[in-house]
Amino acid sequence: MSTMTRTGSTGGPASAGAATAEAGRGRGPRLSGMNWLVWRQHRAAYWTLLVAAAVTTTVMVYQRQQMMVYLDQYGSINGLKDGWEEKFTFQQPLSMASRLIGLAPVLVGVFVGAPLLAADLENGTAKLVTTQSASRVRWLGTKLGMTVLLVAVCTTAVSAAFTWWWSPVKSSQYALDWSGAAFDSSGPVPVALTLLSVVGGVAIGMLLRRTLLSMVVTLGFTVAVQVVWSYFRMSLGNIVTVTTDKGVGDGTSPDVPAGAYAVDEFYRTASGDLIGWGSCAEATEKATEACLDKAQVVGWSVDYIPVSQMSSMQWLGASILLALTACIAAFVILWGRKRLV
Structure with a gap:
């Protein structure tokens, strides 16, 4: 009897401690x-x-x-200087x-x-x-x-x-x-x-x-x-359109923001009409100029979407x-x- 009593009294705290430790390990966010x-x-x-x-x-x-x-x-990122692309x-x-x-x-x-x-x-x-x-x-x-x-x-x-x-x-x-x-x-x-x-x-x-x-x-x-x-x-x-009236030679391209996505570009006539830029793609430069003069082309019209x-x-x-x-x-x-x- 006394032995059973001592065993029980000894095992009680040990069992309680084990249960407490187990409960402590189970705390915290866990899936269930x-x-x-x-x-x-x-x-x-x-x-x-x-x-x-x-x-x-x-x-x-x-x-x-x-x-x-x-x-x-x-x-x-405060503003890249010219030439950064060379060794990029x-x-x-x-x-x-x-x-x-x-x-x-x-x-x-x-x-x-x-x-x-x-x-x-x-x-x-x-x-x-x-x-x-x-x-x-x-x-x-x-x-x-x-x-x-x-x-x-x-x-x-x-x-x-x-x-x-x-x-x-x-x-x-x-x-x-x-x-x-x-x-x-x-x-x-x-x-x-x-x-x-x-x-x-x-x-x-x-x-x-x-x-x-x-x-x-x-x-x-x-x-x-x-x-x-x-x-x-x-x-x-939203497409943004920019136009020019300085002809279509060198240096007449409209200013487009850096990195802009070009949607399409056209020739712009004196009457304000738009024609495809490939409509005067003739075999010779002289024939191309004659075509542009005949169509009364005065500049460019460019549609683009800015990176902003x-x-x-x-x-x-x-x-x-x-x-x-x-x-x-x-x-x-x-x-x-x-x-x-």
């Missing part, structure tokens, strides 16, 4: 319930995104520091980084978005949702919400790093043309394009219910989005892309609520 289940299921894809974003961001920050060491010799060697790294960011919506949409629901539907594990206490909407919302949040954080970090790296030479087309790859690699555009690709891939996987087929269709979807966007993005800007509009164009375009993403996400929730299995 449905959040833990979704993370556990897709942890390989999620960790890949996080590591890739961290490595890419670190490399861009390093490249930016190296570039600023060079630019400091020419006035840095960062065009290729900037171009490669912009291409890598441009591939992100395709890769993430295919390898993260498409299998998110398609794998569960193909393997039959989605049927377990209907036998558990958690509703389909909660399950769908958690999988979609956690994935969207993680993708948004990763792409925002990469986009911010690239924007910071490229901004000192933003106004110069020598470093990187802002109307092309740079437009899709900086600001909010990479985030919006990637989210649209991911959520679109989720919807495709939900409808097709086959992982490989969903990935193939998502690849076509993301490429189509990129192509349509490339034709659409510059229409978001880039930020507003990006936010407008990103808003449209995010609105489409929200519509697709709502479709996924509404469809999956009743027709998931």
Whole structure:
């Protein structure tokens, strides 16, 4: 009896201390319930995104520091002096980084978005949702919400790093043309394009219910989005027109801001009409001059979009892309609520 009493009295404090230590280790932000289940299921894809974003961001920050060491010799961001382009060697790294960011919506949409629901539907594990206490909407919302949040954080970090790296030479087309790859690699555009690709891939996987087929269709979807966007993005800007009346010879070109995107240019006649600049592309210089005289050409008319509009164009375009993403996400929730299995 006494032995049992001593054992009990000794074990009581020890057990209490162990419980306290265990409780202490369990404190702090930790995933639980449905959040833990979704993370556990897709942890390989999620960790890949996080590591890739961290490595890419670190490399861009390093490249930016190296570039600023060079630019400091020419006035840095306070105003670059003439001649800084002569030994500027960062065009290729900037171009490669912009291409890598441009591939992100395709890769993430295919390898993260498409299998998110398609794998569960193909393997039959989605049927377990209907036998558990958690509703389909909660399950769908958690999988979609956690994935969207993680993708948004990763792409925002990469986009911010690239924007910071490229901004000192933003106004110069020598470093990187802002109307092309740079437009899709900086600001909010990479985030919006990637989210649209991911959520679109989720919807495709939900409808097709086959992982490989969903990935193939998502690849076509993301490429189509990129192509349509490339034709659409510059229409978001407000065209500025500048005209001259000093002829069309040497030194008569109108003054256009540095880095401006030239939309089109025309010959301007005495009556104010515009004709295509190639309409007098004759075989000889004398014939060209005769054509210009006959058409009464007096100068140029140039349509362009200044680089100062880039930020507003990006936010407008990103808003449209995010609105489409929200519509697709709502479709996924509404469809999956009743027709998931």
